[in-house]
Amino acid sequence: MGRIGSARGFSFWLWALLLAVAGSGLAPCGVVKRAEAQVLGLGESAASPTPAADPYGRDTPRSTVTRLLRALADRDYVTAGQIFALPAERQDEAADLARALQAALDAGGTLRPYAELSNDPAGATGDGLPADQEQVGTFGGAEALPILLQRTTAEDGSAFWQIAPATLDALESIDIAVPPAAADATERGPTIAGAPVADWLRLAGVLVLLFAGFWLLSRLLLFAGRRLGNAESPAYHLLNAALPPLALVLALVTFRIHGGDAEVSIIARQTMLRYLGILNLLALLWFALRLVNGITNWLSNRMQRAERRQAASVIVFARRVIKILLLLFAAIGVLDTLGFNVTTGLAALGLGGLVLALGAQKSVENLVGTLSVLADRPVQVGDFCRVGDVSGTVEDIGIRSTRIRTTERTVISIPNGDFSSRHIENFSQRDRFLFQMIFGVDYEAEPAQLAEAAATIAAVLHDHPQVGRDPCRAVVKGHGPDAYEIEALAYIETTDFGESLAVRQELLLSIYRKLAEAGIPLASATRAAFYRRDPAAGAPRA
Template sequence: MAEQAAAPAPDPFSRETPRGTVTGLISALAAKDYTRAAHYFHLSAEEDEAQLADQGAIWATQLQAALDQQGTLLPFGALSNEAIGRLDDGLPGDTEEVGRLGGEENLPILLTRTDSPAGSEVWGISQETVEALEAASSAATDPAEPEGGESAEVAGAPLLDWALLLGIAAGSFLLYWLISAGLLAFMRRLVADREKSAIYRFTQAALPPLSLFLAVVTFHLWTGSIEASIVARQTLLRYIGIVGWVALAWFGLRLVDAVARVTTARMERQQRRQAVSVVLLLRRAAKILLAVIAMVAILDTLGFDVTTGLAALGIGGIALAFGAQKAVENFIGSLNVVADRPAQVGDFCRAGDIVGTVEDIGMRSTRIRTLERTLVTIPNGDFSSREIENFAKRDRFLFNPTIGVEYGISAAELRRAVEIIEQILRDHEAVDNDGLRARFAHFGESSLDIEIWSYIIVADYAESRLIRQELLLAIFERLEEAGLAIAFPTRTVHLVTESD
């Protein structure tokens, strides 16, 4: 049975975007598969397949030689991953600039979008760039015959080039790390209490990941001016982007931890335990969000299509939101309680028909110890929507009793009773004189009623009850000394006998 020809392996790099075209071309050059590299050029269809592959191979080697000397390609993250390319670069819609050939003229490397044999639109090296390559090189080198004396190669690039580029990356990070370590040592000498210094905390959290990120930026800037294999440069530039995302995520995580520690310490000093629990939850949520963003960016850098995954996450998030509606409602209620602070732990308050002392405000519910010593748990979504009367927030207590004196006294004695009561109030240091009054209000069924209106200017409930008692006893004693008795309910019954 005749052996069937093996089908060519599918190209993992889509030519439908400029990023896929550049990445696929670099992959082909690294594998020295110049026949595959030829398909990333827009070749004329007038020649047969073998001639097209040979010509494309020549252009591919010329492009690689130009890029190895002084040419540059845009970093992986700067290449457009959209089928239409970039529309804000001032070029025609079917043209995309992806690098420079270098040399004196420093001509651009352009991609153009045309129809593929399969009918889809693909990107390839433009005819203008091909003509620039032919003008810059008078003779093509046969890719199948390597030049003598070449150094050992790893992954399609000389080993010395890999060592040079990796050395630049490691040296950049070491330099910035030493600078950050020296800066931290200098700050430790200046800051006396490092635990309470927010500036030191933030600087300590930011410098290590910032050193790594600056090293990535430095590597991006230096590699464009170094004569090294474009395969090694572009491969490292692609994967150094992953290191950059890791550095940003590391920076964000450490910054979130530093902010959370400073905020938590401040809340604990203010005895705001419910705010501490909210800060801890927000810290976890922020760290998860940073980790997800970094993971999506890394997967995108590795070439995975994250659009479908993000759409699935969006649908799953909607379903989860519907399923966890009550939990989300209670979480929002917790944020409202912490932001508005209608009641705090230890406050005596009334929430709806529940009266008691707040013992704990958690992320899901609030617990209140009632006067009967029972513990009531109220979901925060419900608690935040109730009318909350906080007795602990009172700055003064209303003193508004009605004093009734007996009938049978004269008008002068009644006026004297009013003056005595008002003077007692004015003489007491815990009674606010602003708006204070004692007035004869009305004729009661069993007494002549004197109404008192004043405020006891203390915040503690127990102390206010003690002052209230002192005032009532003083009123009773002074009225008694003046011969004015406090009335009590009495009723006089007149019996009339009818004669025959």
Template sequence: MPNRALIERLELALVVLALAVACALTSTAAAQTESPAEATATPAPATDPLGRETPRGTVTGLLNALGRQDYAGASAYFENVDPDKFREQDAQLARALKASLDGGGELLSYLLLSNDPLGKRDDQLPPDQERVGALGDDEQTPILLVRSDAMDTPPVWRVSQETLDHLTIAPADEQPASDQGVQVAGAPLPDWLKLLGAAGGSFLFYWLATAGVLWLVRRAFAEAQSKFVLNFIEAALPPASLLLAVITFQFWTQGIEASIVARQAILRYIGIAGWIALAWFALRLIDAVARTASNRMERTARRQGASLVVLIRRTCKIAAVALALLAIFDTLGFDVTTGVAALGVGGLALALGAQKTVENLVGCITVIADRPVEVGDYCRVGDTLGTVTDIGIRSTKLRTTERTHVTIPNSDFASERIENYSRRDRFLFNPRIGLTYDTDAAGMREALRLVRKVVDDNERVFEEDARVRFVDLGASSLNIEIYAYIAAPTYPDSLEVREELLLAIMDELERGGFSFAFPTQTIHLHNAPGAAGQPDTARA
């Protein structure tokens, strides 16, 4: 099938674009690992060795240090602390911060932390401050980062002195509770089990609730004529249950007493489950809407629309998956900026290379949406007259009266002047009847009465527009014009009514003794002087 072949070509183009993006990402990664000998002579811009250029980098580095129980290294993320000059008091501040966070404090999840060196600009805070969480004290003191300059590095974000002043330093020989017992990835094993059990319980609860709701919905809509609501609910509930479980778990973990390292790690990666749920929801919703639209178009014999729905469905699904993958890679810590840039360049290249295909696709969408013609319509497109046999994704085909097949690209078809003869609600009946000149005025009045009677008595003639008039004195006839509209579903039916009317008019005029005129000429011949015995005139 031509439409299926074109769809497959477009899908192949999308796959090629995805491969181009992957190659761009690979080449970028290779460039980042380039050896010094291969690097250019231009010096690279200075970077902070601790990754504190952004609020996200500062919080991530701080959590990694706390998870390793490297409190001296964690203090390097504090304001007014020199990383090169270790002080036991700074390490004690780091322990106090961890204890406060473990005791009910909270940090923003990984995705909510700004990855912009300038931080968030719409948080109603000064430009050099960023709120990233709250301490576990009774006042829920905000944890603020401040942006300041550091020696030989770009501006960095560090925990503000204002936040540190609210911490209570424990005795030096007292370890935080989260540092005791069996440690797994920087957090106590019981905390991991508690958080993972809560996540699993949330998923199980919503899964059972979804199964029960689907059972009730199927029973309620079993006899329904329209299946759209049922299709939508069946498509939305499973991914919605996963998304609700993620949201519920995120709210539950705010402020609970558990290791901040374990909480942030699970919240970070459970965000991947949230993106999967959103992509799953989008894919199932796209399928449900496309299935409903395709069924409706098939019921109305709009095959060309069904083919377009298939293409749009696959394109939307590819876009949904691509967006979810970008979000997941961003959650995992990959730099997706280069990939997005490559995607934009690849999309531009694809659009330029497939310009005519895109134009025809847009033309197809225009024709289907505007519906100037449908398959089976008799129409005139520009100078071409014929019956529409197919409206495809690339072109529209017409069968002419000479039985030839004309293919018109949709980009040209949509811009042409289209005259659709099949959409007429009535057909014009506008003949002229010529009577001979031996008809006098009284005879013309009688002829008009007879013709009007024929027109008025026919049930398929619209009375409000019908008129019969003596319009002019022609060169060889007295002309009567009929102007009326015929009610007929198709052109052949209108010819049948037209024939019926003309025959009835002829019968009435012949019974009334009237004659139809035809072109005649009267020639007068004059005798030459002296010619005798010749007639003066002759008529031909």
């Protein structure tokens, strides 16, 4: 009993860990919230007019910080100085202030990741700051002095963002070693993208160590799960599928939380944080896809064991829809991180909505057909059916089409829009099988033999335990082209096709045997021709 309790407690804490990390992993990247706002057209940028383009790329807080980092990476302190809100008499100090800001950031200062910076010319709202200010980072170590951007309006009416005077005053108040203007980054070794190679290697090494540590921890948890519980249980298989991507998610989240203020080049840190956001998104996608696969496979197997095949088809359909939605949100997040204006793209889709609707008419028709098939349930996966002139076993009911395996072992795909409108005959839903035969008795038989033959056939049907009683008859139908015809009609009480064939064979063999014992001649497959002589023609005539 203690062993079972330990296993249940272990599973509970692992599930709690999965849910907590999934939530915390989504929060830093902020993709879902931004994607939802963009899809619905409720994003801040959609509500604000686009101002005139700024020659220094200071139109939004995001573009301002991006332009600042690019200038610092290129050691272009003159351009970087244009991002400082300085009066005209202090413009000659701009380059020195840019060097000081870079030194403060390299010494442990932070900037918000690219994905968290507002891409709205009006800035973010609801942050507790004045409408014309935006906090984009901190510096100064434990003091955590804010780096503020200030929205400035020029005489021509154009607006742009600059580092606020309050931040410049705080920058001048701290004691920090600023390298001389003549110093070059190569004094710290070779550089990549404006940052020393040593800094890149340091950050990459920390990330690799974090992933290795969490991966080893996941292996230990699985080992403990095997010792405490059942390695063949659905929960264990689900955790085994989810823990590898979860280890990567945890490593990325930990790196993001603790690596943002490391004393390495701000260029290396921000670049890694920006593009690790894509990796974090892909890791979450990997985690979500494997989790969806694990849960739906488990549910589908349960439905199959319970012979609820239609429910299994719905689960497969839901899994495909969820995967498509996950891929869609991931694509929006990746494009947003790479700097593409997703809102503009979605607006373009709105303008071309009519063209898209016309082009996707068949796809929408097939999707509606899929929903109709799943809701109306004319067939289920595994059913043998006839659709038009196609007969076979339903293998899959997909989003676009239904696949049928024919008796010749070929696979035919029928679009669901067409499938749902066709005449569908489902053989698997039969509650019993029809036994209907015509027995031919030779024309040489006497009427008494015909009556005896009908009674014999009816007795065989009545005596079999798997033949229903209503209807159950054998009657002389009349005469055919070659023989007297006796019609036998009954139902075989089984839903299994193979069993019905066996019962059918038993009935036929028993009927043939009893008719032979009674000396009742059955008609042969040959045809007899009788000739008579025509007296007028003097020649035989058929």
